[in-house]
Structure formats: structure tokens, C-alpha cells
Amino acid sequence: MIGLLLQLFACEKPQLPLENYTPSLVVISNFNTLNGIQVQVSKSQSPLDNGPTEYINYATVEIWESGLLLEKLNLNDTREAKTPFYTSELLKPRVGVDYTVKVSAKGFKTVTATSRIPERVNLDSVKIEKLSAIPDDPGYVRYTFDLSIYFTDPRLERNFYHVNVFQKNVVILKDGVEQIEQIKKLSFSSAINTNYIVANYDGGFLIEDKPIDGNAIRIPVPISIRMPAGIQNLDEMIVELRSVSEEYYLFHSTVSRQQNNNDQPFSDPVVLYNNIRNGQGVFAGYSQAEKIVSLKPQ
Amino acid sequence: MKGKLLPKLIIFCFFLVSALQAQETLDRVVSVTFEDQSPAKALQHLRKSFDLNIVFADSQLPKRNNFPLSFKRQSIRSILNSILANTGLAFHSEPEGIIITRVMLTPKIRSRYTIQGIVEIGGSAETLIGTNIFAINHNEGTHSNEQGVFSLTLPQGRTRISVSYIGFHTDTFSINLQQDTFLRIYLHRKSQQIEGVVIPAAMQGDGMNIGKYSFDLEQLQRMPKIGGETDLIRAVQMLPGVQTGPDGVGGVFIRGGEAGHNLVIIDDVPVYNFNHAVGVLSVFNTSIVKSAELLKGAFPARYAGRLSSVLDVRMRDGNKEFWTASGELGLISGRLTVEGPIVKNKSSLLIAGRASLLNWMLKPYSEHYKSRKGEKGQSSYNFYDFNAKFNIELSAKDRLFFSFYRGQDHFGNTGDSQDTLSLLVDDRFEIYRFRKVYHEKLYWTNTGSSLRWSHILGKKLFSNTTFTFSELNVNIATASSDTVNVFSAAAPKIHFDADYGRYLSSIRDFGARSDFHWDIAPGNKVRFGLRVQHNHFVPGIQEYDDDFQEYISPDGKISRRVRTTGWAFYLENERRMLSRRLYLNYGLNWSGWNVDQRNYSTLEPRLALSYLLSDSTYLEASVSRMSQFLHLLSGTNVGLPTDLWVPSTGKIGPELAWQYTLGFRKNLNFGWNIALEGYYKEMKNLVNYSEGADFLDDWEQNITIGSGRAFGMDFMLRKNNRIIDAYIAYSLGRTDRVFPKINLGERYPFKYDHRHDLKIWSDFRFSSTIDLSASWTFSSGLATNIPLEAFTVEIPGVPPVTVINYGPKNSRRLPAYHRFDLGLNFHFTSPKGTEHKFQIGAYNVYSRRNPLYYQLRTVFVAENGVLKKDSELVGVHLLPFLPSINYSIKF
Secondary structure (H helix, E strand, O other): OHHHHHHHHHHOOOOOOOOOOOOOEEEEEEEOOOOOOEEEEEEOEOOOOOOOOEEOOOOEEEEEEOOEEEEEOEEOOOOOOOOOOEEOOOOOOOEOOOEEEEEEOOOOOOEEEEEOEOOOOOEEEEEEEEEEEEEOOOOEEEEEEEEEEEEEOOOOOOOEEEEEEEEEEEEEOOOOOOEEEEEEEOOOOHHHOOOOEEEOOOOOEEEEOHHHOOOEEEEEEEEEEEEEOOOOOOOEEEEEEEEEOHHHHHHHHHHHHHHHHOOOOOOOOOOOOOOOEOOEEEEEEEEEEEEEEEOOOO | OHHHHHHHHHHHHHHHHHHHHHHHHHHOEEEEEOOOOOHHHHHHHHHHHHOOOEEOOHHHOOOOOOOOOEEEEEEHHHHHHHHHOOOOEEEEEEOOEEEEEEOOOOOOOOOEEEEEEEEEEOOOOOEOOOOEEEEHHHOEEEEOOOOOEEEEEEEOEEEEEEEEOOOEOOEEEEEEEOOOEEEEEEEOEOOHHHOOOOOOEOOOOOOOOOOEEEEOHHHHHHOOOEOOEOOHHHHHOOOOOEEEOHHHOOOEEEOOOOHHHEEEEEOOEEOOOOEEHHHOEEOOOHHHEEEEEEEOOOOOOOOOOOOOEEEEEEEOOOOOOOOEEEEEEEOOEEEEEEEEEEEOOOEEEEEEEEEEOOHHHHHHHHHHHHHHOOEEOOEEEEEEEEEEEEEEEOOOOEEEEEEEEEEEEEEEEEEEEEEEEEEEEOOEEEEEEEEEEEEEEEEEEEEEEEEEEEEEOOOOEEEEEEEEEEEEEEEEEEEEEEEEEEEOOOOOEEEEEEEEEEEEEEEEEEEEEEEEEEEEEOOEEEEEEEEEEEEEEEEEEEEEEOOOHHHOOOOOEOOOOEEEEEEEEEEEEEEEEOOOOEEEEEEEEEEEEEEOOEEEEEEEEEEEEEEEEEOOEEEEEEEEEEEEOEEEEOOOOOOOOOOEEEEOOOOOOOEEEEEEEEEEEEEOHHHEEEEEEEEEEEEEEEEEEOOOOOOOOOHHHOEEEEEEEEEEEEEEEEEEOOOEEEEEEEEEEEEEEEOOOOHHHOOEEOOOOOOEEEEEEEEEEOOOOEEEEEEEEEEOOOEEOOOOEEEEEOOOOOOOEEEEEOOOOOOEEOOOEEEEEEEEEEEEEOOOOOEEEEEEEEEOOOOOOOEEEEEEEEEEEEEOOEEEEEEEEEEEEOOOOEEEEEEEEEO
């Protein structure tokens, strides 16, 4: 009996190994055809460590294509920017090409990751629909409408999207004459989350095309804006449709779900997607399309 | 004359001596063992072994017959009677030997008659379920059904009947069967002091017993208790193959199944939430439980609707002979039961209530705790259960039963805190006074009732028609306000923000069923029936009003209401064959579900067999297909009442499982029993929340359909005699899951994948008034996740966020769970007949800190006058050492 108990206890290996934590490299990069490749390199921390993020500014960051080194990235000027990024100067990434990032730094395992920029899916149109205006606080009107985003999902392909909506408006200063323009990215509540739509932690929402494959899509985004009644400079809505790689979608959707889930002690944690071999983070490509629509109050 | 007389006298004497010798031969006492039950071989063996001249024709004899293989010190006559029983053959002695011939029956006389009867408890007329009724000299038997009724058809003539039930004195009597007969049999409970307590019962005896456990009220009351509370579900958790979370939290998980895969019925009414206090206790008031049977494999066709287990609980009917009352008081609750006849021996009424007594401790403790944080307020938790049962004997063939249950849990939490801050603004001090007030309520209510009509259709056919209603309501209400008063040289300002939230969910179930039980012949029973149910689901309605109201849909609903209709037909045959060595139960259940104008149906074949290999060794095997159209979604890992029952819909099919079992059991010497059973279970169409979703989301848009598998073995070694009753139950198991929207679609271990699970229980009876019950539980740690590392995600133009890497889902293990419980029972009866029971005990005697989960907590600490953020991984524990005391009295 005692032998049995000992054997059972011996089988039991509670694994709470937070003491001897070994950090790894964290690589974060979303790249597209317009801006070259920017890579942020930092060091992961023990979850018990509340110190600031340690960025790695002595790493070697290389971009490879089919076994050929395309470019060794340079660290940006960190005197002005708070966060160091490694950026490409010559390389303009192309659609459909597999790029591999290789990052090495002393004291860490070398990490690699591969991704590509998917073919761009264009926006068919962006429309203001179901517009209504009702008086709000004195001197103000509340405009309620659906911002309808139309695009056609390519058939028989797995596609992923990130839709961003920006509100460009004019703020009238106290003197009533001076105006400034500002652009605000819209954030969405996790209440919109489904298996195939996730509110992104940083704004916009992510879409997986499984239930809509090959269809012409209309996405109505309900919006409510309060504006001064006499304003002449009307708001503009800017819609950005990013066609993103699967790595992009999985990483950002799991980060978003985790950010939304953080305060619930009884919930199971969200498992993060990671495509950095020997490290953490994401290296993912996307392409983008954009349309602007003006709000025309009645 | 003399010359003629002498030869005649000699011849007469010769015949007389021969006849006497023949009679002597038949009365000769011998011991003999036969190889098998072939009458021809047995007669040849007798002829050879005892030098007998037995005359018979092989062609007249059947190939096999029911007779014991071993006879010890029995007459040849008795042995021959057994060998030739029911063969239509008889024997008589002749001078030349024992002649076996065919008996010629008078055609008009029936050879078999039926004994029909009901078995009740002496002193209360409560019916007994599963009583063994056995005709000793015919080697035929049966058992009473759920209404205590039985039917046994036997050959005409005198026969001895034995009626036995565990914990009761066996009643043996003779009956001269010349016509169909109705018997009302009363069994009397053994005094507790000498009762052979068995937890679980039913490891001995024939029939399919592996994977089936029966409980008895007396047995339950001896087990160690939490705060003096006897609990059925905690007894279930002590069985092999039954898993749960630390201290019972999280639900019951059987052989790798989910919490919602267990069909729990009380008097045929499904109970949708059987937990009090997140699973530490259950809704079953053990004062009114007559019987409880757990099936975790080899499911008969009459059970359907869940994948993993059936817990069939029957309420007592109430004493039909005299009024009686009993009460019980422990640290957690008090209970009172009153029962008695409305019309003596015709109808009875039972009423029982239980109410928690936790608030006397919880309220002052929470007040004290909150006041240390500078907050006024308190937390409260209470629950109650109410049970009632009425039954009436309408005629000799008709009985009507009505039972009702209602139970509610109520959790409340209030707080009111204030703080004042003085800030220098534009060279002037402004005083900010903050006030936060909150009020939270969570309550859930179970209601169930059934009306059953039991009818005896014929001497071998019984029916039950039952109407059921069951409902579970969950209500959550929160209200909070934040006020900031700003006192400044300029005009004072007040900022006020109030939030209000309400969440409701419910499931309502109306059902009707007819079940028929047909005792065709000894060893051949058929059950068949049909069931219809209508469900109404309100899976989640939320009303919310705060700054983010634009995100709430206009009608305040987060999920739609769904109405469904389900039905099932079943046919089941229970056979005893091959001289009662083979027990066979096979059948088919055909279930259907109508929802969203779509029909689903599933065919569920069932097969269970038990074969007697030798005197007391049984080999058992089973195959079952199960399905369920109801799914329990859990958004938490601790089994809160916010877990949501949802139906199969137009897009979600039924969950399906195949289970295969193979095992053996053996009754050993000196009261030892051993049982071992292996199982393999495949589950398909399992329904779960997608990762990151919870009960506040629209469930239909946030679920994922996957599969699971479980395999392992359950072992039990038990000892039972007058002084000690004890068992060791061990399970070795493995179970995992794969869902497209969980763990990035990779297979992962199920949270309750306890590799090892060991339970040891014993009850020592020191004297007629004192016994000591002790149990020790060990199980491998739950599969879990802990934060492994943190890192920052920063993209140009986007503010950084810190994320946590937890590794693959359930890739870590909590420390092993173990706990030792103790209970010392005193019981005595006063000269006036009043029964007193007293138990003192302790839960978690060595106060093992078993973590429920680990949480990353951040605290602010002052270090050298500087405020510093500090994080630690904290184990959240539930129940430490808890003393218990319990007193019960029965008048």
C-alpha cells in the first residue's frame, strides 16, 4: 500500500517552473508592399517581472527569400523614437513571395519565421446607409447610420481580412473659427465577436472567410456620431481593407481575445498563436485597399 | 404347502430386499461434482461413481438442464430430482435399478403458475427496488422493478422462495403453487449495528454489475461529511471512474465525459443543476432518498439522453403505516422530514425541507473582511430544498405517485466605500470625494415535478405512465454607482455614473413517457416504451445600461429563444441463458429531436453480457451508443451556475458516443470482492465555447464542434464483514479533446484528465453503537495552464500591449489533490423507540492546501518610499480543515 502511494506520488510532477525562467527573443513584424519591412526585437520576460520591456538593439536581422539573403535590416534612429525597429531600406516586399526573417542576438537562440503578402482584395464600395439625424444636446445633432462596406471574397481560397474604419473629422476650437482635423480609428466591443469575426485589440475587426467564401460581402458597421448642428465640414469615413496572411489573423485574433479575457479569473486562458521558431511573436504580411466616403447630413 | 410357500416366501423376500435395497440406494447420501450440466453425462457419472444401475435413454434427455454442478452430502434421490427438474422425466426404483421414464401429464392441468407480488419495507410499507426473489429448488429468480413489483412463473407444486435485499433480513418461505398468486412481501431492515454496510452496493450477485453502483440511505449517512452534511454526489465522487475538481468544484466527470454528459433524474425528472455551492454539495436531501443507482457503462436501452452516465435517484414514498418525523442539524444546514399515511396502508405523504445555515458565519466574516479594506457591506449565501411526495393505491392494480422538488441558491454581495483626495490644481487645492456603491445578486432555482401512474396490466405485464416538468432559472443582477464630488473654490461639481446589468437564462422541460415491463418467463424480460419531451430554452437575456450601451442589441437579447421537441422509443430484452450462466441485456433506443424545422434521429444499440466463468467469477462486456441533444456550455473552469444548457439546433447536431467495456469480477473468500473493468469511449460532435468566449456572448456564434476520446480502467477491491466494510477504488485513465477553435485546432488533454485516481474508504464497527468512517482521496493534478512568459506587442503607430504566453492548452498540471476525511458515528435508540444519531468528524484532516487554480496577481508594495508593482502566482485554495458535527433524531 505504501509502495503504491509512493509510486503515485512519484508519478506526479506538478509543473510550476517560474523560478528558473529563460528569456527568448520576441519578434513582431507586420509587413506590406508599401512600407518595406519593419521588425521589432525584444526580450520576453517572466510573467512575474514587472520591469519595462527590454528591446534588443544589438540583433542581426536578415530577410531571406528562397535561401538568398535579400537585406540585413538596420536599426532605426532611437534618439527620437521611443521604440527601436529594424527597417529595410531597399527591399520592397512583393505579393505572393515567401519571406523569411532570421534574427540572432548574443545570449539567445536564433529565431526564424516565414510569411507572405496575400493578393489584395479590393473594396467594391463603401456607403452610408440608414442615415438618421436626431437633435441631441442643445446645438448638436446625433447622426446614426450604417457604414456599409462591400467587397467580394475570392472563391475557393482561404482568406483573412482586417477591416479598419477611421473617422476623419473637424474639431472647432473655442473661438468658433479655428478648426483642426483629426483622424480617429474606431474600436469595436468584443460583443461583436463570433467564430469568424474578432474585434481587434487595437481597432477594427478581423474576419475569416470560412462562412462567406466566394461571396459578395456587405458588412454594416453601425455608427453614432454627435456633431455641432451648424457644421459645414462634414466627417469622412475612411475604410481600410487589409487582406492578411493566416499568421496575421491568428496572432492578432488570439491577442485580441486574450486582451478581452484578461480580467476573468475563472476563464481558461487564450492560447496565443506564434510563428516565430525558437521565440515568440509574429512575422506576417498583408496588403491593403482603401476607400473614403463622406457623411452628408440631411 | 410348506414346500410351495417357502419358494414364494424366498422370492417375495428377494423382491422385498431388492426393493428395500433400491430404496436404500435412493436414500444413500453422497457428495458429487459434475463437469457440466448435461443430464446424460451426470447420470453416467453417478452410475460409474456409485455403482448404480440407472436405466435411461439418451434420446429422452435434454442436452443441458439447470442443476447445480456440485452436491455435498445429499441423497441420490435429491440429486436425481435436481438433474431431472423441468425435463418432463421422472424416476422410480425397480429391483434391477433406477428407471427413468417420461411423465405423462394430464392435458387439462397447467404445469406452471405465476407469482406476482410487491416487496415493501416492514414498518413503513415503502416499496423496495431491485429486491432478489429466488425459487430455491427451481433455480429461477427475478428482481423487483422500480415500483417494487415482480412476476415469477414457476412449475406447479411446493416451492421455497427466498426474498433478499442488501441491508435487510432475507425472508424465506414455502408456497404450494396451485394457481396464479399475488404476494405482498415485507422485508425488515437489519439493525444498523450488524448491518453489512456496502458503499457501493451491488458488487455481488449475478446480472450486469460492473459499471453499476447502488446506494442506500443508511450507507450514505455513515460516510465522512462536509460540515456534517450527508451528500449523495460526494458519495458518487468516491467511486472509481468518477472525477471531479478540487473539493467537488467543477462538476462530475465520468470516464472522460463532460459535466453535462450525466443524466441526473429524480423520480424520472431530469435535474439540470444538481449543485449547491459550486459543487461542494448537491441538491439531494438524503433524508428522502430511497435509492440511487449510478450507471457509467453498459447502459440499458431504456436510458438515453446523455453520453456518460445515468444517476437514477428515487424518492421515498412516505410511511403508509404511521406518522413519523425526523430532523437533522449540522454546521451547514438543518433539515426536517415529516411523513405518514393519509389513509393507512393506502396512501401516504412525505414532506421534507432543508435550509442552509451558512449566513450566521459568512455575513459577519465578510463584514469584517470588507471593513478591513475600508468598505461597508457583506456577502451572503444560502440555499434551500423542498421536497414533497404523495402516493395513493387506487386499486390492487393501480397506484398514483406525485413528487415535487424546488431548490434555490442565493448569493448576494454589497459594498459601499468612500475615499477623499486633496489635489493641487492651478495653485489651489481641490478636494475630491469618491464614493462607490455596488450590489450584486446571483440566484438559481431548480423546480421539478412528476405524476406517475403505475398499472398492472396482467400477471406479467406492468406499465408506468409519467408526466414530468423540470425547470432551471438563473438570474444575475448587478447595480453599481460611482460618484465624485469635487469641492473647489470655483463651483462644486458632481460626477455620477451608474451601471445596471441583468442576465437571465432558463431551460424548461415538459415530458411524458410510458414504460412497459413484461416478465415473459423466468430469465426473459422485455422492457419497451416511448417518451416525448418539449423544451423551451432561453439561453441568455441581458439588459444592460452603461456608457457602452451602443454595443447592446436593441432588444436586449444576446441569444434567441429556442423551442424543441424530442422523442424516443426503446425496446430492451434481458435474458438469462445457458443454465443462468449467461446474462444478456440487449436493446435499441431510437431518439429524435425537432428544432428549427429540422429533424434529427439517432439509433442507439446497446449490448451487455455477463458470463459466469466459475463459481463466483464473472466476465462482463458491453457496447453502448449514446447521444444527447442538450449541451452544457461552460464559460468558466469551476462550473458556475452561469453554465448554459443549449439545444441542438438547425446547425448543431447531437453529441454522440460509443463506449466499449470489458471486465471481470470475482467474489473471493472472507468477504473480499474484486472487480476490474477497462473502457474505451469515443465522443463526436462535442459542443464547447470557442476559446475566449463566455456566457455573455451569443452562444450560437461562439461555439466550436469537436471530438474527444477516453480510455482507461477502473479497479475496486472491497472487504465486507460484520466488523469492517472497506474498499480501494483506483482508476487509471486518459482523455483528450480536439476542437477547431480551441488550442489553435490542436489536440489537448481534457482538464479532468486525471491519470491516477485513488479512493480508499472504510467503516469500522467497534460496537453496536459506535463506528468510525474514514476516507482518503488522491488524484493526479488537473490539467491547466499557468503563465509561462510575458512579452510586449508593439507595431508602429499602435500602442503596445503586454500579452502572456500560456503554452499549449492544458499543458501543465496542478499539484496532486489529496485529502483525508474522518467521521465518528454514534447511534442509539431510546427505550421509547426514538432514534438518535450523532456524528463528529473532520474534512481535510491534515488541511492539505489543494489549489483550485493559479492566478497571476499584481500588488503594489512600498519599497524605500517608492510604490512598486509586484506580481506573484497565487494558488487559490478552497476548503481547508473543516470540523463537522451533526445530530439527527427520528421519532
